[in-house]
Amino acid sequence: MEKEKYPILVVDDEESIRRLLQKELAGPGREIFIAANAAEALDMIRTHRFDVVIMDLRLPDSTDLNLLIQVRDSSPYTEVVMITGQGDINSAVDAMKLGACDFIPKPFNLDQLELVVEKAHQRARLSRENELLRHSAGSRQGATNFIGNSQAVRNIKFLIDKVAPAKVPVLITGASGVGKDVVAHAIHNQSSRAGNPLVIKNCASLQKELARSELFGHIKGSFTGASDSREGLMYYAHESSLFLDEIGDLPLEVQASLLRVLETQTYRRIGEKEERKVDIRFIFATNRNLAEAVELGQFNEAFYHRINVFNIDIPSLRERKEDLPLLVDYFLTTLSPDQSPYRMVQKAMDCVLSYHWPGNIxxxxxxxxxxxxxxxNGIITERCLPREMVITAEKSEVSITMESVEKEHIMKILNFFDGNRCKAADALGISRKTLYRKMNQYKAG
Ligand SMILES: Nc1ncnc2c1ncn2[C@@H]1O[C@H](COP(=O)(O)OP(=O)(O)OP(=O)(O)O)[C@@H](O)[C@H]1O
Ligand SMILES: [Mg+2]
Known part of the structure; x- marks a missing residue:
């Protein structure tokens, strides 16, 4: 894979300086961009994300350090290094106050130049990574295996394998606790984007007024309270996957904006005219019935169709009880505090199997x-299980009625005599008339 290049922008009105810096800073891991004035620089900043911008303190078309202010506003992670001449010391201090990270005095000492730029780059990279980490908290959960061998689970694994390498959006549905997060991580981890962290947002936690800004970012002053420019999730998920959980809770007005991103692969920060291109794989999850929400007018219909291109529906645990022994084993092993073996006795296992698991996995x-x-001693008996589970299991045994036992026995005998009612009645020790009546009652035969 090609090593990532970090882009540096040099802004200076003197051609000789531009050329010198371009030559001196060039290196295998860097890409150098050049602008001759503030206007050109601003154009570039709108379409590129620079780790480091090196700019002349005195630019003819940028008074009062205007360009510096605009660069800082456009991206909080870009580090700005000022080029200063003799007698610029006061302005240099002002520049540092406005967020410049360092300065290089003219004439250049090339070793010092290299050192300053490298330091600025380290800082930019660190703050970008910290932001990413903040947004991808919990993505280590991806190490979890998707345990189970039921037809349903095998089918889900098959779908994950098929869809992971593609870029289509995926909608994961299922009740709470069935494993929607696990599937979302598996899709990302099996895709070519796995090298970048999965960005996760739970839409239920998005405040209505701030939802748009969280997703797309905003520029300073674009609304009351926007005291700083900010990047949104689109920025952080670029070239990775964005997992929007509880998508059913995304405010209706924001759904239309997100639909545009899905359709055009571009977005705009709030208050900004320029569109930015993004490359994002979208994964959505919900435990709501979105089709029903559409009917009720609570969910945008066009958006629903766009995200529902590839649906992975995870059935509840009670519909795939054959996965229970494997899951129990898996948790007994992985949750064991000292890796010592734990074992569940059959009676406890019976309780686990007859319980209805409303909270799923x-x-x-x-x-x-x-x-x-x-x-x-490493043995799990039914006494180690919550009481209501044991009661449910006992109930299911106690609830077997005489009627059902009688029906089952009659069916067995009828089968044994290939449906011959005379022989069956004899074997059961009842009259043929009684057998007919009971068969009628149980709708047997
Ligand atoms: N098939 C599985 N194999 C192993 N662990 C699983 C499996 N499915 C779920 N889990 C575990 O069960 C727990 C709940 O799963 P998860 O968080 O993915 O559920 P969810 O469907 O996203 O729930 P919610 O709707 O509440 O967000 C997690 O600890 C997860 O690791
Ligand atoms: Mg979840």
Missing amino acids: RELRNVIERSIILAE
């Missing part, structure tokens, strides 16, 4: 975690 995980604490 999250609930199972919690139950196993708790049972490990209560286990004695």
Whole structure:
């Protein structure tokens, strides 16, 4: 893979200086851009993200350090280095106050120049990475395997394998705790974008007024309270994947703006005219029925169709109980505090199997975690399980009625005699008439 190049912008009205810097700063990991004045520089800043901008303190078309202010506003992570002449010391101090990180006095000492630029680059990279980390908190969860061997889980794994390398948006649906986050991480981790961190946002936590700004970013002064320019999630998810969880909770007005990004692969920060191109793989998740939300007018119909191109629906745990033994084993191993082996006795396993798991796999995980604490000698009995689970299991045994036992026995005998009612009645020790009545009652035969 080609090593990432970090872009540097040099702004100076003197051609000799531009040429000198271009030559001296050139290196394998760098790409040098040149602007002869503030106007040209501003044009470039709108379309590129520079790690470092090196600018002359005195530019004919930029008074009062105007360009510096605009660069700082356009991207908070760009480090600005000022080129200063003799007698510029006061202005240089002003520049530092306005956010310039360093300065290089003319005439240049080339070693010093290199040192200052490298330091500025390190700082820019660090603050960008810190921001990314903040947005991708929890993405390490991606290491989780998607455990299960039911037909449903095999089908989900097949869909993940197929869709991961593509760029189409994916909509993951399913009740709370079924593993939507796990699937979202798996898709990202199996894609060519896996080298960049997955950016995650839970739309339920987006404040309505700020949702648009969080997604797209804004420039200083674009609305009340916008005291600084900010980048949005689009910026951080560029060349990676953006996982928008609880998409059903995204305010309606913002859905239309997001639809535009999906369609045009461009976005605009609030208050900015210029469009920026982005390359983002979108992953959405929800436990709401979006089709129904569309019917109710609570969800944008066009947006719904656009995000529902590829749907992965995860069934509830009670619909795939055959996954339970594997999942129990998995959690007994991974949650074991000292890697010692834990074992669940059959009676406890029966309770696990007959419970209806309203909280799905999250609930199972919690139950196993708790049972490990209560286990004695590594053995998990039904006493280590929450009481309501044991009661449910007992209930399901107690709820077997005489009627159902009788029906099952009659069916078995009828089958044994290939449906011959005379022989069946004899074997059951009842009259043929009674057998007919019971068959009618149970709708058997
Ligand atoms: N198939 C699986 N194999 C292993 N662990 C799983 C699996 N599915 C879910 N989990 C675990 O169960 C817990 C809940 O899963 P997850 O957070 O993905 O659910 P969710 O569907 O996103 O829930 P919510 O709707 O509440 O956000 C997590 O700890 C996750 O690691
Ligand atoms: Mg989730």
